[in-house]
Amino acid sequence: EAGVAQSPRYKIIEKRQSVAFWCNPISGHATLYWYQQILGQGPKLLIQFQNNGVVDDSQLPKDRFSAERLKGVDSTLKIQPAKLEDSAVYLCASSLGLANYNEQFFGPGTRLTVL
Amino acid sequence: TQLLEQSPQFLSIQEGENLTVYCNSSSVFSSLQWYRQEPGEGPVLLVTVVTGGEVKKLKRLTFQFGDARKDSSLHITAAQPGDTGLYLCAGAEGAGGTSYGKLTFGQGTILTVHP
Numbered sequence: 001e002a003g004v005a006q007s008p009r010y011k012i013i014e015k016r017q018s019v020a021f022w023c024n025p026i027s028g029h030a031t032l033y034w035y036q037q038i039l040g041q042g043p044k045l046l047i048q049f050q051n052n053g054v055v056d057d058s059q060l061p062k063d064r065f066s067a068e069r070l071k072g073v074d075s076t077l078k079i080q081p082a083k084l085e086d087s088a089v090y091l092c093a094s095s096l097g098l099a100n101y102n103e104q105f106f107g108p109g110t111r112l113t114v115l
Numbered sequence: 116t117q118l119l120e121q122s123p124q125f126l127s128i129q130e131g132e133n134l135t136v137y138c139n140s141s142s143v144f145s146s147l148q149w150y151r152q153e154p155g156e157g158p159v160l161l162v163t164v165v166t167g168g169e170v171k172k173l174k175r176l177t178f179q180f181g182d183a184r185k186d187s188s189l190h191i192t193a194a195q196p197g198d199t200g201l202y203l204c205a206g207a208e209g210a211g212g213t214s215y216g217k218l219t220f221g222q223g224t225i226l227t228v229h230p
Contacts, residue, residue: 004157040222040223041222041223042119042121042203042205042220042221042222042223043158043203043220044220045217045218045219048217055217056217091157091158093157103160103163104160104218105157105160106156106157106158106159107157108155108156108157109155109156109157
């Protein structure tokens with residue numbers, strides 16, 4: 001079974017530039033999550049989708065971050081414009097559904113460096 | 116926002132030693148998960164504990180969920196270099212399993228086991 005795919009794996013940009021990350025979840029997984037993991041910290045949930053609808057985006061900085069999952073499968077996360085403090089690993093995860101006990105499967109992440 | 120505090124933040128031990136990592140909160144969680152993350156990869160689920168006082172064993176790893184479902188511990192017996200990694204605890208909010216799979220992560224414990 002293929003895991004969660006993410007691209008690119010690494011991205012270096014200058015502040016005020018835009019960047020987009022792509023995630024393809026495990027086939028059949030209805031729930032998709034985007035996390036931000038700053039060096040030395042645990043992942044922080046940015047947004048959670050159930051199929052193509054948003055379940056929770058309370059910690060997404062909506063003035064600069066946006067995410068979509070138009071067809072309920074793959075998803076993109078965009079930052080526009082980027083700030084220095086956005087330097088982090090962006091992790092995508094998926095699970096079968098919304099139940100608390102469902103295992104979340106994580107992709108390898110995209111490491112973003114903002115100069 | 117519920118918080119999870121892990122301790123210690125860093126742990127450096129010799130092969131064969133035992134260790135315990137703690138995860139504490141002032142909030143009640145409906146379930147708690149432990150993940151292990153290696154450099155350049157996403158977290159991988161080790162265990163989910165659901166019932167207060169529950170103890171689960173996974174080979175040399177023992178996981179315990181506090182009676183009040185506010186804290187948890189991970190004990191590793193006879194650590195090996197292959198155990199090296201970042202250990203994360205993550206709690207699912209709510210007491211009734213209705214928090215739609217949202218996880219709050221601790222900041223992690225970086226474990227290094229020297230041969």
